Amino acid sequence: MSATTPELKRVVTGALVGTALEWYDFFIYGTAAALVFNQLFFTEADPAAGTIAAFATFGVGFVVRPFGGILFGHLGDKIGRRSTLIITTLIMGVSTGLIGLLPTYPSIGVWAPILLTLLRVCQGLGAGAEFGGAATLLAEHAPQGRRGYYASYAQTGVQIGLVLGTSAFLLVQLLPQQDIFSWGWRVPFLVSFALIGVALYVRLRVAESPVFREMERTREIIRLPIKDAVARYPRNFLVGVGAHICDTAVVYTLATFSVAYATSRLGLDSHTALLGVIFFGLTVIVLQPVYGHLSDRVGRRPLNLFSVVFVAVFAFPYFLMVDTGVPWLVWLAMMIMGAFGFAPQVAVQPVFYAELFGARVRYTGFAASRELGAAVAGFSPLIGAALAARLGGAPWLVAAFLIGTAVISFAAFYASRESKDMDITAFDPLRRRLVEE
Numbered sequence: 001m002s003a004t005t006p007e008l009k010r011v012v013t014g015a016l017v018g019t020a021l022e023w024y025d026f027f028i029y030g031t032a033a034a035l036v037f038n039q040l041f042f043t044e045a046d047p048a049a050g051t052i053a054a055f056a057t058f059g060v061g062f063v064v065r066p067f068g069g070i071l072f073g074h075l076g077d078k079i080g081r082r083s084t085l086i087i088t089t090l091i092m093g094v095s096t097g098l099i100g101l102l103p104t105y106p107s108i109g110v111w112a113p114i115l116l117t118l119l120r121v122c123q124g125l126g127a128g129a130e131f132g133g134a135a136t137l138l139a140e141h142a143p144q145g146r147r148g149y150y151a152s153y154a155q156t157g158v159q160i161g162l163v164l165g166t167s168a169f170l171l172v173q174l175l176p177q178q179d180i181f182s183w184g185w186r187v188p189f190l191v192s193f194a195l196i197g198v199a200l201y202v203r204l205r206v207a208e209s210p211v212f213r214e215m216e217r218t219r220e221i222i223r224l225p226i227k228d229a230v231a232r233y234p235r236n237f238l239v240g241v242g243a244h245i246c247d248t249a250v251v252y253t254l255a256t257f258s259v260a261y262a263t264s265r266l267g268l269d270s271h272t273a274l275l276g277v278i279f280f281g282l283t284v285i286v287l288q289p290v291y292g293h294l295s296d297r298v299g300r301r302p303l304n305l306f307s308v309v310f311v312a313v314f315a316f317p318y319f320l321m322v323d324t325g326v327p328w329l330v331w332l333a334m335m336i337m338g339a340f341g342f343a344p345q346v347a348v349q350p351v352f353y354a355e356l357f358g359a360r361v362r363y364t365g366f367a368a369s370r371e372l373g374a375a376v377a378g379f380s381p382l383i384g385a386a387l388a389a390r391l392g393g394a395p396w397l398v399a400a401f402l403i404g405t406a407v408i409s410f411a412a413f414y415a416s417r418e419s420k421d422m423d424i425t426a427f428d429p430l431r432r433r434l435v436e437e
Helices: 005-035 047-078 081-099 111-141 147-172 177-182 184-204 210-218 225-232 234-243 245-264 270-298 300-322 327-354 359-377 380-390 396-415 429-436
Strands: none
Touching: 005 047, 005 081, 005 111, 005 147, 005 184, 005 245, 005 270, 005 380, 047 081, 047 111, 047 225, 047 245, 047 359, 047 380, 081 111, 081 184, 111 147, 111 210, 111 327, 111 359, 147 184, 147 245, 147 270, 147 327, 177 184, 210 359, 225 234, 225 359, 234 245, 234 327, 234 359, 234 396, 245 270, 245 300, 245 327, 245 359, 245 380, 245 396, 270 300, 270 327, 300 327, 300 396, 327 359, 380 396
């Protein structure tokens, strides 16, 4: 039931480009929260309190992501993976573009942070289903034995979005400070209006999943996918929640908290901090297909376990290197964490989640469980800022926090079953396994 080669290429391109553009939208908010939102939308607070407030609105997007996963996952299992991704593209693009049009606190007072938070909620709803849909579509098109490799391109798109978003703000930082705070910060958000057309173009050319088409043909579509996902796969659902906690904490600690920490605490200029995030993202992009291919050979579980153990071991050395304030050591720390603590688990993540659930509830189970994990760890920049404030700005409690998230995800991965050889076309692989046993 796997796709033909030309069709598979279109699916990979559609997932890569579409996911990159949508996560560009999601990531630029985090960069803006670290650099400018504390002064534009929370000006009555002192700088530290303003940063914490900005990170709080950043975290709101994660609170609503599980609801987006359930809502659009339901649609993805009812009307199709492709059609649902078209809807999430519009939601993400429009809400991000509107942020670039918002008046700031000096103009409308408290309504500025309220409207900002509402648009962040819309971003979170779209993001809650975006990755699960793109990864599910890729996994269901990919041939048996190469599923990990092809599905990894969904995560590659996410990292491209991170690099694009960070690069956009790196260019904005070249402007005079007065221009940055008057109009420059708006440009990365307004670009999203143009990116909607690009994302829609590539996604409209992608064929629906062959697994979903077979579900339609045999009338295997069920009425309430979320109920079935939790009832039939309770163990896997909990594994899915715990599995996404560590990598979420790592990426947003590095891409958001570390930027604020390096600029406000260490006195590094924003260009240096943002370059570190770009180097981190590029490192992960290069390694995604490598780890995806490796997971098809050695399995998903070993790579996942290795990755979270590395995060726990490297958490304190990471901040020791960053705390030197030496630019090349800061960049090296981010690249090492990206190469060994982050890249393996996120490269495997698309196929790992797709293999946790049967075809009838795959989109819903994938998106809902993963985004619940994201909701738990999505406040990492806020938690990091609060923990650092307790030690007068020192990051050692943040390192301990990262170790704690690694322990949680290690438990989830340890409880998971190896799935690289499963039949992803099965409507209910759990039932098949019980019959065989």
